[in-house]
Amino acid sequence: MPKYLVTGAAGFIGRSITAALLARGEEVRGVDNFITGKRANLTGLDAIEFLEGDLRDPAVCAQACAGVEIIFHEAALASVPRSVADPVATNECCVNATLNLLIAARNAGVRRVIYAGSSSAYGDTPTLPKHEAMSPNPMSPYAVAKLTGEHYMRAFTRVYGLETVVLRYFNVFGPYQDPTSHYSGVLAIFCRKMLAGQQPTIYGDGEQSRDFTYIDNVVHGNLLAAAAPAQNVAGCMMNLATGARITLNQTFAILRDLTGYGGEPEYAAPRAGDIRDSLADIHLAGELLGYQPQVEFREGLRRTVEWYRACARE
């Protein structure tokens, strides 16, 4: 029986956590409904027990949770603009699915659930960096949905004693992030376009900033969260990021060097629900998990561009 369940195992972050667990020789079950996950992302993960199913269905949650000890809950419908276009779908896939999973986890005697939170919970509060004691201020339906999942995690620790750990991710990027949807993360879109010689679009003036976090840092934080003593982390929420920020205009300039793209970006109207600046205080994850970023932004971006370049050649 696998010890670990990864939800969203065919998605970008779930796939990466699954691969790291397998590399450690762990037994893993993965579940995905392929709404945004890709079958191709399961290539190389043949050793997992894979369940195709949707967590909106309680029966799928029960099957997924049976016998496991630790869950990495990465399944979600990501993207702020997707949630602006269809808030009900975001709510169903982020909130209803999360509640179903928690109920199934409690019923199955799962010990710990580690939840993919989102920096969008902080909203556009002017204070930087964002630290965990700040009041949330969600600006989009996506932010509300991810934040609601956090509240359910904490409530399940308080009421049922399930060990839950919330990791608030800040703009994760890296290999296996889908670059093909206009709901994709900005760096995935820019890498694909610029490598193909196509002009990327910057929404707004490009001076918005993000604490872009390379995927290896997020995987590292999750593995630490799985191993941390319950008295340190159960019922806790902490940022998982690099603690540095960069503007989109600066990022575009670095990508021009890395990809060889010779043009300028196109500028378009800002997106509804967008946040201006985002930067994490990462001290709490340092204290509670011993977390330190492993790969800094430029090196992560270099690896990411090389990965998309290799994909484009295939």
Ligand code: UD2
């Ligand atoms: C939010 C969360 C992030 C994660 C993500 C999931 C914040 C600060 N971050 O990311 O943690 O949960 O949602 O989807 O809330 N942009 C362009 N051109 C493009 C695409 C995007 O200029 O082709 C801009 C976009 O308007 C935004 C920035 O790039 O200002 C980042 O957009 P994103 O969709 O990559 O991520 P974001 O910040 O909404």
